[in-house]
Amino acid sequence: MDYHKLLFIGPVGAGKTSAIRSISDEHKNIETEAKASDMTGLRKATTTVAMDYGSLTLSDQEVVQLYGTPGQARFKFMWDLLANNLAADCAGIVFLVDNTRNYPMKDLRYYAHEFSELIARKQVIVGVTRSDLRDHPTLLEYEQTLQEMGIDAPVRFIDARRAGSVLPLVEELLRGKTEYSEWSELINQAAQRDSEITFDEVEEETDDTHFAIQEYLGEEVVMKDSIIDDVMNFKGVRGAVLTDEMGDIVTSSIETSEVNDFVGFVAGVVKVFEEVSDLGQVQSIILKSNTEDNLSVFLGGEQALGIQSSNRVSVRALKQQVDDLLQWG
Numbered sequence: 001m002d003y004h005k006l007l008f009i010g011p012v013g014a015g016k017t018s019a020i021r022s023i024s025d026e027h028k029n030i031e032t033e034a035k036a037s038d039m040t041g042l043r044k045a046t047t048t049v050a051m052d053y054g055s056l057t058l059s060d061q062e063v064v065q066l067y068g069t070p071g072q073a074r075f076k077f078m079w080d081l082l083a084n085n086l087a088a089d090c091a092g093i094v095f096l097v098d099n100t101r102n103y104p105m106k107d108l109r110y111y112a113h114e115f116s117e118l119i120a121r122k123q124v125i126v127g128v129t130r131s132d133l134r135d136h137p138t139l140l141e142y143e144q145t146l147q148e149m150g151i152d153a154p155v156r157f158i159d160a161r162r163a164g165s166v167l168p169l170v171e172e173l174l175r176g177k178t179e180y181s182e183w184s185e186l187i188n189q190a191a192q193r194d195s196e197i198t199f200d201e202v203e204e205e206t207d208d209t210h211f212a213i214q215e216y217l218g219e220e221v222v223m224k225d226s227i228i229d230d231v232m233n234f235k236g237v238r239g240a241v242l243t244d245e246m247g248d249i250v251t252s253s254i255e256t257s258e259v260n261d262f263v264g265f266v267a268g269v270v271k272v273f274e275e276v277s278d279l280g281q282v283q284s285i286i287l288k289s290n291t292e293d294n295l296s297v298f299l300g301g302e303q304a305l306g307i308q309s310s311n312r313v314s315v316r317a318l319k320q321q322v323d324d325l326l327q328w329g
Contacts, residue, residue, distance in 0.1 A: 011097070238254075240254065286319075
């Protein structure tokens with residue numbers, strides 16, 4: 001028996017679980033979905049916490065094994081396990097991106113970077129989902145971004161819920177790597193089955209009915225004033241402040257002016273530090289104390305978010321919450 005592995009990567013809600021489910025043999029897929037209790041709940045009711053797995057039987061001699069990564073960065077250990085072990089010998093990568101996200105190009109760059117070593121030596125095809133709900137960015141914009149990153153990969157608009165839409169990507173990745181020759185018939189049969197399923201039925205099955213279309217904001221992350229209210233709901237947070245590129249306060253819940261001013265100062269110092277060092281872009285600065293509150297400064301675009309928190313709060317957990325808020329909120 002010949003086995004061909006494919007790895008599905010991409011952000012939360014891009015359709016990895018749905019795509020694998022749509023083309024897997026009946027009752028031959030495994031999903032590790034759990035109720036989303038964090039910011040991803042704004043995108044979908046459940047989220048993959050370990051991996052998805054499915055299999056597609058092409059013939060008595062050939063099977064395609066389908067592996068899906070979790071979308072959240074907190075499960076990076078599974079990214080490493082799949083990319084470097086379980087699916088390290090994959091025949092190709094299906095890279096899914098959600099076109100209705102605030103920053104789909106940022107998602108494209110982020111996951112391309114995280115899986116760069118595997119992408120450099122594997123064939124990749126990018127599937128852009130939910131283009132029926134928003135038609136921009138365009139395929140050309142995705143292609144140009146991939147070219148800028150030095151990635152040679154075709155881009156296709158697809159519906160991850162439809163086997164007839166996903167199978168052509170599988171065929172393209174396995175072209176020349178399999179003896180199977182009945183792709184046209186397989187895809188046509190899948191398309192016929194798809195036509196008998198209504199979108200309402202598919203949405204109910206995937207438990208993804210409350211997902212909302214977000215405003216397209218390009219690649220530059222913009223923190224809104226409301227982020228202060230969101231951060232104040234984090235356990236152990238005493239206060240938060242948002243500053244602009246000049247270090248001036250946009251909004252703050254911190255009464256101590258010295259703390260507010262210091263956040264703006266740190267943001268300015270970081271820019272100078274980046275220019276004179278070889279460490280690249282700095283995303284956060286954490287000042288810990290054994291006796292007083294901690295101060296964490298998160299940098300995004302031309303803004304800085306300062307958070308004053310109890311020294312009993314895990315800095316790592318706080319950073320993860322902020323990362324989730326910026327990425328999925």
